[in-house]
Amino acid sequence: MSGKVFLAGAAGAVGAALTPLLVESGYEVYGTTRRLERMDAIRAAGARPVLVDIFDRERLANAIDCIAPMIVVHQLTDLPPGLDPTRMSDAVSRNARIRGEGTANLVSAALAAGCECVVAQSIAWAYAAGAKPYTESQPLDLGSEGARAVTVVGVAALERWVLGVNETGGVGTVLRYGNLYGPGTGRDTPQGASPLHVEAAAWAALLAVQHMKGGAFNVAEDEAEVTSEKAKREFGWLPDMRLPAQAAQ
Template sequence: MRVFLAGATGVIGVRLLRLLTSAGHDVAGMTRSPERAAFVAALGAHPVIGDVFDADQLLDSVVDFRPDLVMHQLTDLPDDRGRIPDHTERNNRIRTEGTRNLLAAASVAGVRRFLAQSVAWTPPGSVAAVAGHERLVLEAGGVVIRYGQFWGPGTFYPDGPPASPRIHIEDAARRTMMLLHAPSGVVVLTDD
């Protein structure tokens, strides 16, 4: 399967990139950072340097790759968990404008499979953005994956699990792989 992975160098994106390429999928891994393109290539994927907010460039990248599946694993979160509230508007923009741009690019490219990251709780200041994001994905016939809070290496909770809902990052990636052919709908992935 040809998979366009938006958010390939994020905390779950890196794990999905490894699993997808190890399973023999042909993957285009999108990252905003030119410095991370070599990392994407080293994992066996085609690096795509792009920004989900540049709709024209995104459209060209998706159409050129001709994927069977577009996977939306984008967020805009800080490295410091205490600064999450400062990033609410930026992360909401990923959920709204970013999702619209990815869905539009997938549609023009004729992609019929779309998986998108969401959350299994309601972050403060994000009720409308999360609901709108999920509605857009479902209206397009995609799969919404509501993850619990990630924990494990590289997450905001590296040393132990947070309060529920939660999911270990490795388990989240492994269970996401089982959804590549899932029918449209909402899937909740948590440890609980």
């Protein structure tokens, strides 16, 4: 396959793994970062770096309009190095802003530029308590309180924007990732109720781009708190997928 992909968050943990997969699959990748020092790494991975902040709505819209991508992929987060627990409380609010305001800016710009498909990173641990394993049809925990409420409200906003693309004649896909581990995540081994290797997460995003099927999809390892059978069935995704050796270097 081929076509232009606008990858928001190309320098992040999932973005860094996803870029070479997209390039190897024949896509022309434009990868964003807000940090000048990360542009060389994006370029080295085979993408064209785009220096832009998701909250700079006008500059973001201009960039997407000029590039005119077929697909926009949202892999933006704002987490401290090594998931430093002393800094995670601030990260919760920053991530919620990215998921709400940032996603609104990104999706609005994508639709204005005629983008056909938006694929975005969500999370698999925002479900309301209920029967397990959780499926994509179960509701989010919008009745939660405290820091969890901040997270879930941000997730709900992101998913409304992305899934709303399906109502415009396009394709909006939400990938509800499990608890990431592996290179760039700050975790070397599986953790949490629904672990997911970062390279398997990248593969899920590539497959979502290739298959262009709208909706929400859980993406986590087997025996997790959620079931990923829908992603396996619709995308052919498997939790043991990893980068080819040359891409992982």
